[in-house]
Amino acid sequence: MASQKTLTEQIRSQLSILLPNQVARVLDRLPDPKLALLQEVRLRVGRPVALRFADGEWFLSSSGALLAHPPDNAALSKAELEMVLDRASRSSLYAYEEELRRGYLTLPGGHRLGLVGRAVLQGESLVTQRDLEGANLRVAREIVGCSRPLLASLMVGELPATTLLLSPPGAGKTTLLRDLVRAFSTGESVPQQTGGYQVGLCDERSEVAGLVEGIPQFDVGPRTDILDGCPKREGIPLLLRAMGPQVIACDEIGGADDVEALQEAARAGVSVFATAHARDLVQLRQRPALRSLIEERYFDRYIVLSCRRGVGTIENITDAEGHPLVWTMR
Amino acid sequence: MLLHLSAAMLMAFLTIAAGFQRAAQIEHRLRSLRDFQAALKLLETEVGYVARPLPQALAHIAASIGGRVGSFLQEVARQVDEGQSAEQAWIGQLNEMAETLALQREERALLQQFGVGLGIADRSRQLDRIAYTATHLSQIEQDARPQGEKNIRMWHALGLLGGALVFLVMV
Structure with a gap:
């Protein structure tokens, strides 16, 4: 309180x-x-x-x-x-x-x-x-720790699962993405791991880190490099070239350019955390650019959020085929 | 006799000081006119090319310009940094320092007008206003400088001669 x-x-x-x-x-x-x-x-x-x-x-x-x-x-x-x-x-x-x-x-x-x-x-x-x-x-809100119950579900072997957060606007995607970035950057995601992951954050709309005059307004972790205000099609390749990330995070993917940049990240062996506007996987499939990513099983995990029991309600977590994973809110 | 001599010297000194004071006022005005033009030239670069936020831009210019205009800009920068609007800070500080800056009615009105809407116009309009104000200040300076320099010499001379005359009359 x-x-x-x-x-x-x-x-x-x-x-x-x-x-x-x-x-x-x-x-x-x-x-x-x-x-x-x-x-x-x-x-x-x-x-x-x-x-x-x-x-x-x-x-x-x-x-x-x-x-x-x-x-x-x-x-x-x-x-x-x-x-x-x-x-x-x-x-x-x-x-x-x-x-x-x-x-x-x-x-x-x-x-x-x-x-x-x-x-x-x-x-x-x-x-x-x-x-x-x-x-x-x-109004922006930082909820440190809101991703903790999900972290165990977001690993594929020893690697972070490439994950897409889905919801209509205002359901808490960006807040959850921010905390995922922080958690993987600090190393909360895997308890036995001594360090965290190098995260490259392509913050096109300055919403995830909230950079003001070069200073992040939110905690995005000690191993996060922030590229602010840059379109994803240019920002993701730049992060890959310049910063050698293990994870790339970006907000609100949608266009064909974004998809191409994400595929380049996958070819570089980098995990991706991204968000997209859609009520569920069915609605996501109706967006031509993103449908191709679903069909090629680009994402290892889908997290669907809603406002049903308040902002940030997690409706389900599914694997690449859309099968629900069993997870518990701790 | 000694008291009389002392009084004469004091009066002479005051007369000389009054003359030099008037000359200094004219010098301050000419210096302010020149420094405000230099400040606007630098502000044009800050707005047009560097796009530095106004408080930092003004503080930066203040450090380059120095003097009374520098102090004025520094104070405006401080007030804007503390959350006051640039318009309020600029006009308020101009009124506060009008005597220190030795500004006359014409340039004071021009600079007040410049302060209206300062910082809330877009780049091209802000640049237009800077150019307009700088051109008018330059015109005012060109008109004021020849007469001003004559007047400076005149007040120095008047002060000295007046002081000598007062001394002689009193002694």
Whole structure:
């Protein structure tokens, strides 16, 4: 309980210094168990601020009350959104053009500020965004040790099993991937092993390690090399060439380029931990690029997550053929 | 007699000091105008090429520029680093240090305008604003420098002559 309190206090202070005062005051008043469920703060110019919790969405009234329906008279002003941007970029929006192009800023604490506004195009390519009108502050949580019950199932002989984590968005894939990286890097995965594995983390969206100015905001282990903000098709070969990893981890695979990079890792004899958006294996098979990986039995393990009994519910773990493995939650 | 002589010397000294003080004010203004232009030139590089966040960029420039403008930039960097918006920190510190920087109404208004929205414009707009402000500061300096240098010499001379005159009259 004490650690949950520390975590919520951290989140409260990290978010409060960014958000408009009326939202920060609401966060100050929220009891710790409720704040622990906060997933997103949505800020849209001319509309009320919305707080999304694991158990529902609430709108902020002008008096600071949380309402089930959007009120008419509690619109966020453009100046308030600009203030959030100013604080998030430390008055240096010009230094975050690449982040604006990608649509998000990674913040201290590993939280992410998604941004939308008027797209600036060069030809057909998005160069940057101007006149921002909306932001989504996604609250990041690190749950150290959440992968421990699974570790024994994720070994094939003496090697880490190439594993794909599956779930719809917001079910805890990234949190679990982060802890797997930490556990294999520290050597928790195999008790008798003296050291951990060299892990190469291709953190394309800065969500796993949450690198801010070169400093990881989450514990990803002592033997993890982080390549931040790089597309997987270029990042995975770079990690293979430059860092000699035993395990490569990456978030949200999907396209043909990603699949090609993963196959290159397999040819190099490296185990892979990856995540993908899909409710289950059946839905995963409907994605053409990923179907080929299933058919060639690329992955040794599939872990399916959901929110059925709260974020991070593990529905099942299967082997390469989709047969469920027996495992117990310790 | 000794008291009279001492009073005359004191008055002469004060008159000379007043003249030199006025000359120093003009020198400070010209120095500030020049240093702000140099700072904006460096900021242009920081924003356009290095893309260093504003607090670090300002601290870096402050170390290069030094002097009163350097102190101003250092203080703005510190306040932004502590969470204040760049606009608030820049304008607040400009008001605070206006006398120290010896800024006159024209350049003070220009620099205040530069502070509005500082850091929340994208790169190209930020660069446009830097260039606009630097050009106007350069124009103000060009207009002020010939007369300013004459006035510096005049106040030095007036101070010295005035001091001598006061001494002679009182003795």
